[in-house]
Structure formats: structure tokens, C-alpha cells
Amino acid sequence: MLDSTATPLKALLRRRKPGYSLEAPFYLSPEIFEADMDVIFGQHWIFVGVDPDVPEPGDAMTLNIGKASIFLVRDDDGEVRAFHNVCRHRGAPIVHDYKTTVGNLVCRYHSWTYGLDGKLLAASHMGEGFDPSCHGLKPVHVRSLEGLLFVCLSDEPPADFDVMAAKMGPYLAPHDLKNAKVAFEKDIIEPGNWKLTMENNRECYHCAGNHPELTVPLFAYGFGFAPEELDEHERKEAEDYARLLTTSHREWESCGFPSTMLEHLDDMATGFRTERLPLAGDGESHTNDTKAACKKLLGKINDPRHGALHFWTQPNSWHHFMSDHAVVFSVLPLDAERSLLRTKWLVHKDAVEGVDYDLENLVGVWDATNDQDSTLVSYCQEGARSPAYEPGPYSPHTEMLVDKFCNWYVNRMIAHLGR
Numbered sequence: 001m002l003d004s005t006a007t008p009l010k011a012l013l014r015r016r017k018p019g020y021s022l023e024a025p026f027y028l029s030p031e032i033f034e035a036d037m038d039v040i041f042g043q044h045w046i047f048v049g050v051d052p053d054v055p056e057p058g059d060a061m062t063l064n065i066g067k068a069s070i071f072l073v074r075d076d077d078g079e080v081r082a083f084h085n086v087c088r089h090r091g092a093p094i095v096h097d098y099k100t101t102v103g104n105l106v107c108r109y110h111s112w113t114y115g116l117d118g119k120l121l122a123a124s125h126m127g128e129g130f131d132p133s134c135h136g137l138k139p140v141h142v143r144s145l146e147g148l149l150f151v152c153l154s155d156e157p158p159a160d161f162d163v164m165a166a167k168m169g170p171y172l173a174p175h176d177l178k179n180a181k182v183a184f185e186k187d188i189i190e191p192g193n194w195k196l197t198m199e200n201n202r203e204c205y206h207c208a209g210n211h212p213e214l215t216v217p218l219f220a221y222g223f224g225f226a227p228e229e230l231d232e233h234e235r236k237e238a239e240d241y242a243r244l245l246t247t248s249h250r251e252w253e254s255c256g257f258p259s260t261m262l263e264h265l266d267d268m269a270t271g272f273r274t275e276r277l278p279l280a281g282d283g284e285s286h287t288n289d290t291k292a293a294c295k296k297l298l299g300k301i302n303d304p305r306h307g308a309l310h311f312w313t314q315p316n317s318w319h320h321f322m323s324d325h326a327v328v329f330s331v332l333p334l335d336a337e338r339s340l341l342r343t344k345w346l347v348h349k350d351a352v353e354g355v356d357y358d359l360e361n362l363v364g365v366w367d368a369t370n371d372q373d374s375t376l377v378s379y380c381q382e383g384a385r386s387p388a389y390e391p392g393p394y395s396p397h398t399e400m401l402v403d404k405f406c407n408w409y410v411n412r413m414i415a416h417l418g419r
């Protein structure tokens, strides 16, 4: 724990050893959790949902980022807006349900009424000197990246979101998420600090031993490996995989599916990484039989064998886009030792459950994988509580992205807090 007798946060940040996991207070301390919420979640772009969460004008969705309650709403012009969910009269929430549809935004307490643009339209009994134009809802910055919705609580969001959007737009566009629907969503409260949830996501070192469902559609050689540990047969398999990757990228790119790896995980405020990877078996989707789970493919895709486009963002999301469905994940910290993992499965908006897809088949791989990951996160949280815990070394072959996540985190904290 970080307390008055412990090492101050800035000193912990300064002495972080690259290539090693973080010191225990980063996973346990309520004070560092508060700093994380101020700096990381208060001043960076946070993935919160998808355009199909609010498909029609008046559709709204609430969520919490730390102490900030916000809501997204689609306005009458079809744009998604975001506001603090705090009435400008005496602070009551405006939207109470997770998802709902509204005409205007009416506070339940004294009926102050706001338009979908946040302007205060009506407030009775407020007297002559009252100026409604000074009491609109407080806006939150929101951006849609080809249907992925990001918000930033800061008045001055990192400008390099535009760089990410320019680079990622062509990768994401073929999957046409704006014309998809949320077929299923599920929340899990993971018993671990948000950074442990993210670190677990940034490596597949643990996959072979823990994810029997996920390892069916994935190629083991895509997880990273130490070349010197391979026997002759394994070396040939790894070479075959490398050839498949090159060939697949060439084929996909030639038909309009950008596929090669882009990585800016620790050199931008809005860090991200992407790559389209081939899938094993029938090569179609993240399903137990590796075939497409949904007959109606996303966007204008007409070949189910387009692998899986992976998109990771700092600090709180990852996404997998297949030909038939997409799975998007957001991590929202609850306290120093608990995190909300929110997962959404999307299919073409016209796909019909029971006709075009079987829901159990659609969600099977990632539903099981999330539960397994939650247990793994709990192990590390438990370990961090022990007096015997000390930062351990990352594999240079399979945990490079975990190290980059920690680098990004430490660098962003230092950038805001100073050395």
C-alpha cells in the first residue's frame, strides 16, 4: 500500500524497471488508483461503446468512469453526443437506466428539461434573472472511429486521436460497425486492478495452458516464441505460419482489407496497435468450430476467410473483427482491486438470431475466455498482496506488449505528474 511511510508515487514511477512487472502499490494502493483515474482515465481517450449502442435519435446509454457519471445520446441530426449525467440545477442524474430512449432529457427531480444537444429548454419557477443558456448540460468530448466510441473527460483531449483515426479508419471500415447491432453484451467484475486486466490481455503466453476454446481458432505461432526452444518440426511449423501470414496479408490487402501490423503502443498519448491475422482450422471466425457464426457477414464482406483484425488501444480496450462478427472489450476501473470488463458481440444489423446465428455459438469462445482471464487476473492480484511479491521479468518473446503497456502507463503518469 502507498501511505505516508511508503515510497511516493513519483519515486515509484521513476524507478520502474523496464522489462519487469510493476511494483505492488500500483495494483493495491487506493491513492495510486485515484491518480490513475485523474491522469489516465481523466485525461486520455477511453473506449466506452459502439455506435449501435445508440442506433436511433433519442437512444441513450449511461456509464461511469470512476466518479464521473456520463451518458451518450444520439441527437436529432444523427450525431452521438456525450454529457456529464449531472443536472445543472442540483446535480441529480438525468438518465437513470443503462440504455433507454428519450424525447427530451427531463430531470426527475424538478423537471428541468434539456434538448438532445444539452441545451436547457425549460426550468419553471426560476425567476426573471435566470439565464437558461448558462445552464446547459456539461459536454464530454466524444469521437466515433468507424463505429467505436471513445470519450475524453478532459477539456483538452490528446490531439493524436486524429492520427489513430487516420491510420485505423481504413482497417476498420470494411467491417462497417455502424451498420451492425449488439447481439449480446456481458459485464464481468474482475477481482483485480485495471492494469492487471490490461496486462493479461497484452500477452498470449498464458493461452495454451488456460484457454482451450480460444486456442482452437488461433495459431500457436502467432503468440510469440523463443526460436532457440523449437525442435526441427516446430521450426518448420513456425516457418509455415510466417509464410501464411505474409501470403494472407498480401491477398487481403489486394482486395481492400489493410492487414499489416501498425504499432504505436508506447509512443503516442493515444497508443494503439493493429494487425489482421489468419485463423486456424476453417479460418473463418473466433468460434469453437472456426466457421463463421453468423451467415450474414459484416459490411460488404463476401468471403468469410478474412482472418481476424485485432485492434488494441491504451489504456482500456481491445477488439477483434472477423468477417461475420466483432467482439469489443472495455475495461472500466471500479476501485484499486476491482475492474469492470464489458464485452459486446456485434453482427450485421439485419442478422436474425436463430436464423442467421446461434447466440451460444456466437459468444462461446470469448465468454469462456473472459471467465478464464478473470481467474488469472485474480491470481496476480492475490500475489501482489503478498509481502513476498516483487516485480518479475517479462518474456522478450511473448510479453513485449505487456512491457509496452507498462511503459505507456508510466510515461503518461510522468508526463502529467512530473518527475
Ligand code: FES
Pocket: 087, 088, 089, 090, 091, 092, 107, 108, 109, 110, 111, 112
Ligand atoms: Fe434536476 Fe432539480 S436537480 S431539476
